[in-house]
Amino acid sequence: MNVDTLGYLGTATLALGCAAWTAIRAAQHFDRLFPAPANDASGFHGGAAAARLPHGVSMTASALRHGLPELPQRMRALPVDSRGYPVPYFAQRDGCEPDYRRCDSEKLAACVYYKRCCICGEQLGQYKAFVIDALSAVTRTSSMPPAHIECAKFAAKACPVIEKRIGVSLVWVARSYESEQLDGGLIFRMAEAEQTFWYIDGRRANRDEVRSSFEDSLPALYDAACAKSAAAVLELDTMVARATRCFPPHAAAAFVEQPV
Ligand SMILES: [Zn+2]
Structure with a gap:
């Protein structure tokens, strides 16, 4: 390997590093602009839902069934079914109504491999x-x-x-x-x-x-x-x-x- 080849490799490595740095900065910019997905595991204490929702405020409160216990903070971003129950992360949703007796296989895999909570979907x-x-x-x-x-x-x-x-x-x-x-x-x-x-x-x-x-x-x-x-x-x-x-x-x- 001669000096020219080493020079080209060095230049290419530098260019790739700059491109990666630019991509990361762009991703961080868009991350600030848009809210994290409902079951995103990133973020702070309490997970994505807690990071987006102030304490005591529930996105689903108005649709929740009367008489339910207080919804944990992490579950406040979950959808609500027609009866007013929060739909757990694992539930299979083929049709309009979720089936609580069957696990969505992809979500089950995420629970096992990525250590997600099977109910709220967060880490x-x-x-x-x-x-x-x-x-x-x-x-x-x-x-x-x-x-x-x-x-x-x-x-x-x-x-x-x-x-x-x-x-x-x-x-x-x-x-x-x-x-x-x-x-x-x-x-x-x-x-x-x-x-x-x-x-x-x-x-x-x-x-x-x-x-x-x-x-x-x-x-x-x-x-x-x-x-x-x-x-x-x-x-x-x-x-x-x-x-x-x-x-x-x-x-x-x-x-x-x-x-x-
Ligand atoms: Zn949970």
């Missing part, structure tokens, strides 16, 4: 909150990817599909999870819960309600374990005992917390 932080049923506290698995804690709490309190499908719902807050393919679908294996919040009928569930729902679910699990082996039953015993440690505290306990 997740260090805590991942899963909305699950009592049985899933034993198996520590979820069929849905995680959400922000506030988004998950809102879904557990206000989502009629969740209430109808699982009755007592649990928000399981962990720092990590693993996803794996199972029977043609994805399953999420949750790490140890750092916090748990139980809900029923749009409010916090008490210990008796949780235990009742839990006991209703157990026979099916034990039937399956019995069909496998005695070792599987022993393992299930351990898993059930571990899950009961997540129950709400006794009402008589002096330290009973009653957060929202």
Whole structure:
């Protein structure tokens, strides 16, 4: 390689650098002119919706169903369905009305690979909150990817599909999870819960309600374990005992917390 060739390479590198710098400056200029897309993960504390909307102001407030709990800030840019419920990010929207029972496969992929909240669509932080049923506290698995804690709490309190499908719902807050393919679908294996919040009928569930729902679910699990082996039953015993440690505290306990 002679001196001329090195000179050409140097000039070309400099030209490419200038072009890239110009492109970045132009992108920043247009970014300031136009608002970020609704589910953009960039931005500041609270994500794109929080960056655009002042605290307490909701784009969807007028269309929201009366009686819903306060909408978390990150969910305020979501569209609203004909009944007045915010449409979660994951919901499939083939027709006019979203189908809450089916995940949009592209959005599911974004939740898994880009760590987006499955409800508001914005970037997740260090805590991942899963909305699950009592049985899933034993198996520590979820069929849905995680959400922000506030988004998950809102879904557990206000989502009629969740209430109808699982009755007592649990928000399981962990720092990590693993996803794996199972029977043609994805399953999420949750790490140890750092916090748990139980809900029923749009409010916090008490210990008796949780235990009742839990006991209703157990026979099916034990039937399956019995069909496998005695070792599987022993393992299930351990898993059930571990899950009961997540129950709400006794009402008589002096330290009973009653957060929202
Ligand atoms: Zn969220």
